[in-house]
Amino acid sequence: MTMLKVESFRVTQMPIKLPRHSVEAPELSLGEVFYPLGFPTQLRTNSAEIILHARGLWSIFSKRFDTEPVCVDVHLVDGGPAECPPAPEVRLAKPLLLNVADANNHSVADLDRATTQIVLARATLKHGSYLDYFFLGCAPLCHIASRHTTPVHAGCVVHNGRGVLLCGHSGAGKSTLSYACARAGWTYVTDDASYLLIDGGERLVTGNCHQVRFRPSAGKLFPELDGLEITPRAAGKPSVELPTVRMQGMTCAVTAQADFLVFLNRSAAGPQELVPYGRDAARQYLCEVLYGPEESLAKQCAAIERLLTARILELRYSDLDWAVSRLEALTRDGR
DSSP states (O other): OOHHHHHHHHHHSOOOOOOOOTTSOOOOOEEEEEOGGGOOEEEEESOHHHHHHHHHHHTTOOOOOOOOOEEEEEEEESOOOSSOOOOOEEEEETTEEEEEEETTEEEEEETTTTEEEEEEEGGGGGOHHHIIIIIITHHHHHHIIIIIEEEESEEEEEETTEEEEEEOSTTSSHHHHHHHHHHTTOEEEESSOEEEESSSSSOEEEOOTTEEEEOGGGGGTOGGGTTOOOBOOSSSSOBEEEEGGGSTTOEEOSEEEEEEEEEEETTOSSOOEEEEOOHHHHHHHHHTTOOSOHHHHHHHHHHHHHHTTSEEEEEEOSOHHHHHHHHHHHHHHOO
């Protein structure tokens, strides 16, 4: 056979189509756009049930920000044990964030590309709170919290046009005081997870104003909560979680300008008072939860420095009504 015939033979052959490898995740034929916390997120999956779960998590949010979409792919594979999978192990190997429970339940988030690939066993769908808490719910948030915002472990409420971030570690009373302020006529933004927008020169924060979460003991403080069922959770302490639309007369907002950072100390001995709080201590607290690529971290640190231009105070209290009144005076008089 001459070389001319060989070349002619090559041109006329159909390209070889290789079958999908047995370890490849299924192709994704379904998709929908959601806006968790107002940020565009493209979800693709091979499961209508995953779409339904996503609607339950995010359909209440509308588009607020024109940012590059986060991309979340969820591949559902057959099989899996009947019992709930273990809590995943989380590892950060920049730019990848790995979340691995077992061979059939894991995810890989690429923080540089704002994409997350999730593989889940079909049996895991039986455990809705596990699916939502460890995989689906946090898939876009890891990008929102490292690419578009700076996460702040704080509640946020507004009074007299001034926003107050209620800061403190778990158990400090952020949710309780946020809700107490809302009951007193304040505007509610979030109970314990605020997100400071990276872009722009303002101290603008957003959060999930559609839900409020309480410890079961909150019924002793707020009679309307007494006797409510504890919401099933995959992890964390037991809680009562309620949509704010069920809270009669509660005013909510999706964003607020942070004018005050107030660190809560409800177990301090001595008089109840509002006193100055150290800027360096506040900076250390705000930086504890940061992660991601170096470029994003630099922007987040700059956003924190903007936030630290707000008044920084410590609220020492034991009486909840006194705390609300003292904060009202702060937003009214600035001191």
